[in-house]
Amino acid sequence: MKPCWSCKGPVKISALFCPTCGAVQGPAAVSHFQRLGFELSFDVDIKRLDQMYFDLQRQLHPDRFAGKSPKEKALSQQQATALNDAYETLKDPLRRADYMVHLKGVDVLPEGCNLVVDQSILIEAMEMREQLSAVETLADLNDIAKHSKAEIDKVISDLSAAFGGQDYEAASKLTTRLKYLQKMMGEVRHVRARLMT
Amino acid sequence: MVQVLQILEPGQIPDPHEGETDIAIGIDLGTTNSVVAICSKNTTEVIKDEDGGALVPSVVAYAPDGSAIVGELAKRVLLSRPDSVVGSIKRLMGRGPKDLKSLGGQLPYDLAPQGDDDSQLVRLNVGGHTLTPIEISADILRALRERAEQHISAVIKKAVITVPAYFDDAQRTATKDAARLAGLDVLRLVNEPTAAALAYGLDKSAEGMYVVFDLGGGTFDVSLLRMQKGVFQVLATGGDAALGGDDFDHAIADCFLQQRHAQVGEETLSSGDVKVALMTARLAKECLTQTQSGEWMLTIGEQTTRHSLDLAAFNDLIAADVKRTVKICHEVLTEAGFDAEDISGVVLVGGSTRVPLVRQAVADYFGCEPLADIDPDQVVAVGAALQAEALTVGSDTLLLDITPLSLGLETMGGLVEKVIARNTPIPVAKAQEFTTFKDGQTAMAIHVVQGERELVDQNRSLARFNLTGIPPMAAGAAHIRVTFQVDADGLLTVSAAEDTSGIEQHVEVKPTYGLSEDEMTKMLYDSMANAQDDMQLRLLTEARVEAERAMNAVTSALQADCRLLSVEEREAIGEKMDALHHVLKSQDRDVINSAAEQLDVATRIFAEKRMDKGIRDALTGVDVETLSD
Numbered sequence: 001m002k003p004c005w006s007c008k009g010p011v012k013i014s015a016l017f018c019p020t021c022g023a024v025q026g027p028a029a030v031s032h033f034q035r036l037g038f039e040l041s042f043d044v045d046i047k048r049l050d051q052m053y054f055d056l057q058r059q060l061h062p063d064r065f066a067g068k069s070p071k072e073k074a075l076s077q078q079q080a081t082a083l084n085d086a087y088e089t090l091k092d093p094l095r096r097a098d099y100m101v102h103l104k105g106v107d108v109l110p111e112g113c114n115l116v117v118d119q120s121i122l123i124e125a126m127e128m129r130e131q132l133s134a135v136e137t138l139a140d141l142n143d144i145a146k147h148s149k150a151e152i153d154k155v156i157s158d159l160s161a162a163f164g165g166q167d168y169e170a171a172s173k174l175t176t177r178l179k180y181l182q183k184m185m186g187e188v189r190h191v192r193a194r195l196m197t
Numbered sequence: 198m199v200q201v202l203q204i205l206e207p208g209q210i211p212d213p214h215e216g217e218t219d220i221a222i223g224i225d226l227g228t229t230n231s232v233v234a235i236c237s238k239n240t241t242e243v244i245k246d247e248d249g250g251a252l253v254p255s256v257v258a259y260a261p262d263g264s265a266i267v268g269e270l271a272k273r274v275l276l277s278r279p280d281s282v283v284g285s286i287k288r289l290m291g292r293g294p295k296d297l298k299s300l301g302g303q304l305p306y307d308l309a310p311q312g313d314d315d316s317q318l319v320r321l322n323v324g325g326h327t328l329t330p331i332e333i334s335a336d337i338l339r340a341l342r343e344r345a346e347q348h349i350s351a352v353i354k355k356a357v358i359t360v361p362a363y364f365d366d367a368q369r370t371a372t373k374d375a376a377r378l379a380g381l382d383v384l385r386l387v388n389e390p391t392a393a394a395l396a397y398g399l400d401k402s403a404e405g406m407y408v409v410f411d412l413g414g415g416t417f418d419v420s421l422l423r424m425q426k427g428v429f430q431v432l433a434t435g436g437d438a439a440l441g442g443d444d445f446d447h448a449i450a451d452c453f454l455q456q457r458h459a460q461v462g463e464e465t466l467s468s469g470d471v472k473v474a475l476m477t478a479r480l481a482k483e484c485l486t487q488t489q490s491g492e493w494m495l496t497i498g499e500q501t502t503r504h505s506l507d508l509a510a511f512n513d514l515i516a517a518d519v520k521r522t523v524k525i526c527h528e529v530l531t532e533a534g535f536d537a538e539d540i541s542g543v544v545l546v547g548g549s550t551r552v553p554l555v556r557q558a559v560a561d562y563f564g565c566e567p568l569a570d571i572d573p574d575q576v577v578a579v580g581a582a583l584q585a586e587a588l589t590v591g592s593d594t595l596l597l598d599i600t601p602l603s604l605g606l607e608t609m610g611g612l613v614e615k616v617i618a619r620n621t622p623i624p625v626a627k628a629q630e631f632t633t634f635k636d637g638q639t640a641m642a643i644h645v646v647q648g649e650r651e652l653v654d655q656n657r658s659l660a661r662f663n664l665t666g667i668p669p670m671a672a673g674a675a676h677i678r679v680t681f682q683v684d685a686d687g688l689l690t691v692s693a694a695e696d697t698s699g700i701e702q703h704v705e706v707k708p709t710y711g712l713s714e715d716e717m718t719k720m721l722y723d724s725m726a727n728a729q730d731d732m733q734l735r736l737l738t739e740a741r742v743e744a745e746r747a748m749n750a751v752t753s754a755l756q757a758d759c760r761l762l763s764v765e766e767r768e769a770i771g772e773k774m775d776a777l778h779h780v781l782k783s784q785d786r787d788v789i790n791s792a793a794e795q796l797d798v799a800t801r802i803f804a805e806k807r808m809d810k811g812i813r814d815a816l817t818g819v820d821v822e823t824l825s826d
Contacts, residue, residue: 001812007750008804009758010811020807021753023746054428058595062624062685066384066588069746070739077624077684084622189531 024075032086042163044090053087093156094182097175104168125180138195145188152181221355221384221589222345223581228287229414231255232578233341236586241579244348251575256284257336259324267340279469281324285443288415289330291367291710293317305471318710331371335378356381357585359577361416362388363436363601365647366659366689367710384588386686390420391598392580393546398424405541410559413547415441419526421533427594433533433620434601435525442549448514449478453495453504460502470497485511486551512554519554523562543567548574600683607644611653616681626682637669664693740786744793761806773799
């Protein structure tokens with residue numbers, strides 16, 4: 001419980017609006033999962049995520065407060081900012097995994113960091129980079145893209161299993177690998193743009 | 198007591214804004230033409246002049262006394278007195294002299310020498326006056342506002358103004374500053390493609406993935422949106438803030454001037470001559486959207502030359518620019534992870550999409566006939582007006598937009614560290630930690646840039662911030678947390694705090710291509726005799742909104758919990774409510790603020806009792822676990 005900033009009456013910490021006077025409240029200090037009404041789990045139903053996000057933004061977006069007092073505008077901006085942050089994190093498997101291992105106290109090393117313990121990830125990344133630099137036709141590139149995409153899908157399903165089994169060390173390793181794979185996909189896009197012109 | 202509750206009925210609180218219209222207009226402030234529209238009860242009207250024209254040419258002519266003529270009339274002055282007329286000013290918003298494009302070695306603008314301050318903002322000499330693009334845009338906005346005011350016979354103070362999605366922070370700030378100079382309160386800056394999507398989506402109840410292809414006079418935008426059940430979610434955007442129909446004009450004018458050179462030999466062109474050449478080129482372009490070929494005359498000085506051009510030659514002149522628009526479309530789609538086949542429809546916006554080659558290129562790339570059934574020149578203003586109504590009256594639709602360009606900071610060696618990536622939904626906030634590198638260091642300079650490149654020099658410089666007042670500590674001991682917030686208008690604000698001491702840092706903003714707050718204030722004073730009144734009125738309105746908010750809050754609280762109060766306590770609060778209610782229409786904001794404060798004091802005990810009761814209620818029949826909720 002906390003007092004509503006507007007009418008000073010009692011409000012639940014996680015309430016979006018004061019039940020008495022209807023004033024918008026500031027964002028609560030909750031996890032991205034709680035903010036969007038999800039259990040802490042790697043398996044997120046994207047359709048439901050969109051729905052929750054839209055429903056909440058419909059109530060909290062600054063466009064709904066254009067005629068309100070400066071304080072209400074500021075709170076709505078904070079709420080919408082927190083929602084966007086939560087949505088962006090949960091929507092993307094890599095950011096979601098990163099966030100989850102972080103919540104569990106296992107930090108993933110930033111991409112490109114020399115301290116990656118798992119040599120196999122580094123070797124894989126180097127091999128893929130070599131392949132990419134040798135690519136000369138769109139067909140070859142599409143093969144690499146297809147392979148990377150399949151690998152990404154596999155890592156995501158492995159991640160789901162690792163988180164499900166509460167094996168956060170494994171999840172952390174997989175997250176690092178996913179980081180490299182997604183970086184690869186970005187480079188595939190660059191090479192495609194180069195081959196097209 | 199009975200009397201108190203009667204007065205407190207929410208419906209009985211009179212509207213303190215009586216006599217002022219609450220109508221907000223939608224403005225498409227374009228490079229070549231501008232449009233103003235009003236939406237009321239879901240019906241949108243584009244406001245036209247006596248001749249039925251909806252487009253106001255974004256051209257301003259200045260008389261020797263400094264008064265401005267805007268639109269068709271100003272365009273006519275162009276031929277007789279080109280030096281006192283200025284057009285395409287949008288291309289200069291938030292820009293410096295180095296960004297401008299010349300023709301035959303001559304700019305179509307007469308630049309004033311830069312001031313001795315740090316600002317790179319371009320200044321123009323027009324008709325004997327030195328003006329910034331912000332002031333010139335303000336004159337256009339003022340004319341649009343007057344057009345709308347005449348139409349509805351009421352004073353208008355609020356507007357939604359559209360900007361190209363690809364506009365950077367400096368260009369957005371310049372637009373908002375121009376509106377302030379024109380006496381308009383900007384409810385929201387809306388991205389032009391998003392506004393167009395709003396107009397189309399509501400019209401057609403469209404669902405699915407849509408691309409808005411917006412080629413205007415000076416800017417190109419492409420936005421990828423997901424539309425479903427009243428939600429307009431922008432997924433990705435791309436473009437070029439300096440690519441548009443103007444470039445087609447430049448290409449034609451260049452061609453004509455080369456032909457002319459072959460006929461009449463060397464001649465020195467003034468910026469006025471260049472303006473005339475561009476106008477002729479524009480005429481040629483417009484003709485060639487309907488006919489296969491034509492011939493145009495160019496008169497500079499005493500000499501007139503004839504120039505012919507056919508559609509095939511015109512297409513050759515603009516092929517590279519058109520190809521570039523398609524390439525940008527492709528980049529936007531692939532980056533968002535989509536293919537052309539995934540797109541349900543393409544919406545054409547902007548006058549330059551009338552050019553046959555542009556239409557053909559869009560149809561070829563997306564493999565479908567693009568939508569253009571809402572006039573591409575007016576669709577953005579219609580969307581802006583719809584959003585203006587949504588913001589003032591309310592609406593079920595939801596616009597979720599993104600930031601078009603990455604925001605970053607200069608780091609060692611002129612490199613950029615990205616803080617907020619492009620295509621991130623707004624509003625967004627990101628914090629970045631900094632530390633001192635010298636013992637006892639109390640200040641730090643931070644350079645904010647916008648763009649996708651790796652080197653600072655390749656990106657747009659937005660502003661330099663000086664963090665001062667850092668408590669002196671050993672090197673590396675201070676932790677300065679700088680927060681970058683981009684609001685729903687796409688505008689950046691920066692705040693900073695030192696973590697270990699909790700001291701808020703003073704952030705001094707020096708916009709690279711903008712006006713400082715001082716300069717802005719001075720312009721407000723200079724441009725409007727009643728600027729001071731305007732500021733006062735704004736503060737008064739804010740005081741009233743805040744007082745109303747407080748009264749409504751107390752009313753709700755009394756309705757819910759008045760049992761907690763004794764008769765005397767209720768009467769004490771009622772008295773202060775009455776007092777505030779009576780001064781609500783006062784012209785003195787101090788009187789209103791002080792009455793509001795007294796109400797606040799009078800309700801303190803009530804607030805405590807309500808909290809106590811809330812906690813008691815929560816404790817009843819609830820286990821300890823859920824208490825933290």
